[in-house]
Amino acid sequence: MKKRLAAMITTALVVGVASTTFAAANPFVDVPAKHWAYDAVTKLAQAGIVDGYNDGTFRGDKTITRYEMAQIVAKAMVKSDKADAAQKAALDKLAVEFSAELNNLGVRVAKLEASQSNIKFTGDARVRWVQLDRAAGGGLPAEPADNDFTYRLILGLSANVNDNTSFTGKIMTNGHRPLGDDDTTATDQTGGNEMKIAEMALTTKNVLNTGAAVTVGRYSQKIGATGYFLATTGMVDGVKASFGNKVKTTVGYANFKNAIAGVTTTDYQIEDAAFVTADYNLSKATALNASYVQEQNGDISDYKVYDLGFTTKFAPGWVLTGEYLKNVADVPATRLPAATFAPVEDPYGYVVKLGYKGANFAKKDTWGASVEYFKFENGVLTAGGDYAAAGIANQANNREGYALTGNYTLAKNMVITGVQTFGSKLVHTGADRSEYSRVQVDYKF
Template identity: 35%
Template sequence: MKKRTLVSMITGALVIGAASTTFAAANPFSDVPADSWAYDAVSKLAADGVVNGYPDGTYQGGQTMTRYEMAQMVAKAMTKTDIDKADKALVDKLAAEFSEELDNLGVRVTDLEKKSDNVKWGGRLRYYYRGIKDDTAANQDRTNDTQYELRLEPKAFIGNSGWTANARIRYYSNAGSANNGGSVNDQNNNGGSDKSDTVVDRIFVEGPLFGADAKLGKVPTYSDNTFGTGMIIDSSISGAEFNWNLGKDNTNYAKATIGRYDYNANANVGVSNYAYDGTGDYAAFEIGHKAKDKGLSALASYYSLQNITPANGSNSFSRFAKADADKTNFWVGGLGYKFDKNVQLFGLYAKSDMDEAANYNGDDQSKAYDVTLKYKGADVTKPGSYDIYATYRYLGQFATIAPTYDISARDTKGWQIGVDYAVASNVMAMVEYYKGKRLSADYNGNDADYNAIYGRLDFFF
């Protein structure tokens, strides 16, 4: 049976046309503008015979279709394997665009992906600039760091088991020269080695286990699924992570992580006199409730590092553990409130039992907190969407492990403002500014200003 005939029989089963005023009145999705890339994409697929949009066999290109109608066509088209590469790439892109509508139709995008291709590639190309002025540094001039980063993230479906094999390959290079840049381990620190670097920093399998979404291998781990701060850690461990979505609408969750963590002294922004390096057994447990559109959100979590082995025989890590134990504990609590789908206020507080350096004169370094007010939400699939936020952060260097922040450094406190903006579909821009103080120097009138600016552009594929 010819490709056009087979697909026409399937897609011809659509019983709802764009001209149906009854459906349009009840349809909860907005119309897709006739000049959007999605409309043009479906037009091309129709012209190629991949979809025939209406029961009478015609494609009414002069009318605006609803997102729901387009999602129906995409769902049908993604089950086809006898289409050329260009049309298949277009169908995959449409599936990403209409993933929410496909889910509402009861069609899981991952199930369709399995039918269309056993291996799926994704990734990101990033360019960023970071400038830091630190009065406590030997060179008090502003340092400037510009970098390129390419991430490739292959995903392979393991039969019909519901499991996938995943990896992340990262290439890093200084923007000033093709062969001169900080290594991946130096990415959040100023300076670096005189070479580019490539590393596979994640390699794991993911699937259903013990009623959870399980990840096994060298897995990504991120603290705070509720507010998305990553205040304690944003890194990888060699071990396992289990995430249970709870409740009818999955607004509650529990997450457990266990494994071996390799802590690198260059993992955080800025240079600290008390940086430490080594490996340790890592464990974490987190529970949270995330308000959907309005209401209260909450977080409670616990993290630990034990059996710490300092790098290169150094005792620089263990000097900050409790004197009578090789285990360090971190506790975190957080509360937030969504006033509506656009405005959210939240705060987190963290405390560790790490000792501070002898004769330490600065602020309390065994605590950290973050208070943030956020407006709107940028969505990389929706050009023109944006968010604006303002936050106050206090990040004791003994209260966090490897936070995700780009310019808010451990051993600092201060104000930060930021903007995210979706420039185009799959293109996101960000600008951040931080004005603060070095905790380890902000006493007895010492100069301790720490100011930073950060900008980046991400291209997702």
């Protein structure tokens, strides 16, 4: 099929502008009434979308230019009120494809976009198996048996409120729930089988012409280079402002209580806190990160944490990441969790991670792997996070050990990830502790 004729037929299918009964007069001398495209070409002519040439011909065998096609799309857009939903969707795609030419013609594609829904939806589903089980013994407490299949579902929403303000939202199952569990009575962050509003935030750019972007509401927040200290999927309530070009800085004040997974006591819990993070690209390959978090809890604060980290791509496909953090809060010994854990003054921790490539949701058969070493004294970490080895982070106070992570794209928008720790020990005694195993499949849609 010739390009010009194909373009005409495409547009005819986009906009149903006339009935299937036509006048006897032949609109173009070179399109016989018995031609397979006669009805479609006649529709276009009757609608005024195509005019043909002065000699009465249609010239369907002539190659059409992008500019000529844009003219046809522009005329079809005028008739779009007569199109059904499928035809309008096809016309929208044509308008995007030829947007530059349409703008040159003076056709405002934005007007068409404004007539469509402004809300964009995304989906994120996960099925996970986790194993962590150790009985009490040797003066050490039992570690929770967690050998089960769990799930998590997130529905994301985003929209532009105006030229400067945007909205983001997330509706999420209440943490990772065991498959088959229909409990709706639990009250902690991971308990209950209900849905929660994980994000509901408004971000406004260039507030008061300062160049700062201000976010207000419930949002996600990562603090630190690796996310070991804190990396949430929503549930952070507060305000933050981001600014700077060379040094990208974020300052904020928020309540993190609802973002801490599985915390039923005050152990390791961070509530109201002020925070600042700064990122600087030292080169195209190396980025530096610095953070500070100070919990606001009257005269007693569990967290005053300084954090330094870096990421460097030192060879094709290879990435080295490191992070060091220290908690200088004066925490009374009576508030340090777990009697078998020795109180530590100004606890510190660090992690070094070597990674190779990584699974890409958009490309089947892509993969990645990493190995890391972590050591965290008691009281330096919160109990929350959505880091790739989040279970490690949740167990990492007074822990040291190694972890292997691998991921692989099974098909487009489907990635399987496995995590395994080994050599896990308590920092203050060197006693062996249970290993953490996890396999999960993530779906994007």
